[in-house]
Amino acid sequence: MNPAALLLFVLSAVSFGAGVGFGITVGEETGTAILLGAGVVAGIGGLAIVGSQGRDVATLDAAARPASLATAAPSVWPVAAGLAALLTATGLATGSGLVIFGLAAAAVAGAGWFAQSWASHPTWTDEQNERVSSRLILPIVLPLGVTGLVLLIAFAFSRTLLAVDSNASVLIALVAALVILGVGVWVALRGLGRSAVLGLLTAGALATAGLGVGGAVAGEREFHAAGDSSAEHAGEGETNDGPADEAAEEHGAEQPEEGDGEAASDRPTPGAVAEDGEPEASSPPQVKLTADGLAFDKKSLSLPAGEPTTIVFSNEESQPHNVAIRDAGGSTIFRPEGGGIITGPGKEAEYEVPPIEAGKYTFFCEVHPAAMKGELTVA
Amino acid sequence: MSTIDSALGDSMLALPAGDTALPARSLKLGGLAAGAAGLMLSGALSAAYLGLRSHAAEWPPKGFEVDAFLGVMLTLTAVMTATFAAWALSADARGQRRQAAAALTLAAFVGLCLLNGVWYLGTRIGLGAASSPYATMSYALLGAIGVLLAAGVVGLLAAVAKVGGRQSGPSFPGVVQAAVWFWQLTLVAWIVVWATLFLVK
């Protein structure tokens, strides 16, 4: 039995024991399942390893000794994988087509990684390398790769242009064209070498990709057909101040300064999530609500339908609380601006609730939604 | 190393003289560890499912039926591909290139069938992902196992290439071992997901 397998078996036994004991005494399912699961995993690992070091390390021949392992060859594929991960993650977050590009980039990185590991195998000779390179890589992979790269750059650039308003996008396109022309002239006049040109191209591609990511995150500007009424936005569209600006600053492109690059949300809003205060009537009706001991003091509230109201909320304990409202389907229709969470004791907040249609709702604390809720009747 | 040298004459090798490739046991342990991580991911998702289920009044939501037949079929498919993968491992260790390549290809193909089945299951749930915790957890479980299966199939295909290109065998069993062990543990993860979604419900 080798020490690694022994360690894993001990770990497995401890985990099992802990899981069983915990399950019996505390009885919490999630914890028990996790402990038992860890035991299974460790046990499997131990079983897998237990036979593999029967040939003791010391009897390995010199060729297999660790210090004679081929040292790590330089490789650009880890960075490519990182870039692919960045694109995929951003695409998943913004719901844009960036995911496709991220996955395509991951496929490219994986292929390159595999090809490099293939070429560094002990049985791979230089001649074979030369043959594959001239018959496969250059004629097929290179043209495909360049096409893909061009498409990617075009897509990224399109995201940038779509994120800003139409005048700014024309300006950006003109500036980009002039920059490319200017750099090309400069390179020709200075007679720069291959590596310098490659470096410039890479920098330009990365800059465009970066701006594209920023544009994708910021979201497209609104395209109004004539006579469209504007849909309500969930508030996540006003993000032009964020990464798009940062990326733009770094690379010297025009900034969407007009501020009207509103982004359309591509997710349906289940209900009005009112962030702005409604114009106040002379004194909107008020209800009082207090929180203490992880509970509200009222189990039911009622509000008049169709007019703005105010909830005067006071928190008497040192736990963070707020008040939000959700409808019968479970979608939140009101939450205070910026969360509105207050921690007491002795703290008060006034939440301005916009007009709600008549019906049955639930008011709840967003920090403790399971423990603190009650019925809200709007009539 | 010297036997390989003489076999290929004096052609230049990819590695400098005296350098060796990564030992097979490293690749095998890497595959095992990755598979164990995937198993743990599925286990944790299942535990969350069970935890939410224990607190829920109605689980699954009223009127929802679980397709037990499809689940069993997929599990049988998983057993099939596991058998092929085990066969591939032993064939590769004994230097039987063609058998190993065939077994790996079959394992990958049947694995694709399994992945297709998981996708089909996902499209047939019929509940919106946001409609209930049950739906959310079901999608999370299927999505996670789908990603793991896809990664496993890619690994098996890479192993096919290595075997076909004579870069695997008794002297370099690492890649096949890593791919197969990751695959087997991913299939154990499928069993966990199946048990959670179809046996416990």
Add this chain to the structure above:
Amino acid sequence: MADQSDTQPSVLEDTDHKRIGRLYVLFGFAFLVVGGLAGFLLRLGLAQPGSSRPDEYARSFSLHVTVLAVLALPAIWAGLATYLVPLQIGANRVAFPRLHAASLWVHVAGGGLLIASYGMEGLGILGPSLPVPANLTGPASTADELWLTGGGLVAIAALGLAISLLTTIVTLRAPEVRLARLPLFTWAILATAAVSLISIPVHLAGLTILYVDRHFGGDLFGAAGSDDVWRHTVWLLGRPEIFLLTLPGLGVAAAVASSHARRPLLGEEGIRGALAAAAVLSLSVWAGGSAAASSMFAPTFSAFAALAALIPLTMVPAWAGTLALGRPRLHPGLGFVAGAVAIGGLAALNVGVAFLVDGEAGAWSTGYLHAGFFVPPLLLACAGLWHWAPKLWGRRFGNASGWMAALLLTGGSVVQSGASFIAGYQGAPNRTAEAGSLVLNRLAGLGAAVTLLGLAIVVVEIVRATMSGPERALADDPWGESQGLEWTVSSPPSRRNFETVPGATPAAPPDADATSAATDLESPIEQASEPEPVGAAT
């Protein structure tokens, strides 16, 4: 052996574990600066009531915790481990160099996305600092989803790193480096990597559930039982990671103590077992039930987890005893270790007081977490940097700057945590900008400023070393009489680390005089270039 060219590959292409290790440390400290500044801004907000809005405060709070605990500290440990583990086990590379490099870049990418999400409007997820989920109903903003996918990338990177380190340690050891005789830092890394392999997927599971729920606008976190899901998978204090942050540091302390006491660690076998036990027990933090959710003592609210927290205390006598029984010399690393012991002791002391006093509120928790779980690993990481700088950068860090940084970091943290403890006894809550006595908040702010000053010194040393390059003719073992294979090669090591397979590791002799055991190496190169015992460290 003319295979390796002498020109270094570019930073984006290099997969040498030494380069990756240094990059991890650099990025880790970059994240540390970001998170530290966020924390300082929080303290400023507390010191000037009314200067920050509640939602801004909550966001800065979340940024502070997330960046430091998820991005910075793990990266620093990753860097030290990546650099040192192959050297300590006699290998010339990690098992999967490209996977390791990819982990670095994916970590940076994920970190960038995480930080970007805090800069965007509409971030509702207040992150791993909350024991109960908040703002998780209704549709998610882009910022929320970026937070989740960025966090997912960071978790995947950590998983890749754990797999690579685990495989390296288990399979690439030189023939006579036995698992049971591993150097204690590598042993701690092995334990950390093994537990990470189990705990990171659980965190990923939580992120996956959150992503599916948030992306489709569901209400999973309004359902009964969802609190448990959050608590065990996302809440920082409900995951084993909270202990894993300190575990490598315990290995560092053992290495620093034994090296600068010039004797093997007292009770080495016991320490080995204790490290393994602490790692395993860290898994028990998942055993916490719902009643403990608002416990002040989180994450030590279960008996097992309390044991895990007590284990570091048992190591302190070992370190002290080693120094007492050896021939100690002054080294800033010891200063950092002493500081870690001091601040950890402050935490332990206050746990005792809290049992007696009763009624401590939220701010106490801030002090406890800083003093017990977040500052000790930082101090121990700095100890490791000062000790192993000759290897990482081929330079020694300044002696005076080291002691000064140790003093400032420890002193500032003691003041800050102490003020938080006292504020807690007085009933001040945490997580809001309007909290408690102004005097105490200003005092804590002062402590934070002093801590930042100490951090600045560390950052300056690292930047200086990175930009200046190696010292000329630095000895293999500048401190003298250090044990470990990393001290048998040049400072910094050549690209191949070891020219020939190293022989026996220095056995642990029963008495302190047997330093000759450290030279019991078969390799002719070591014997030819054996350094004269360098007397005292400068």
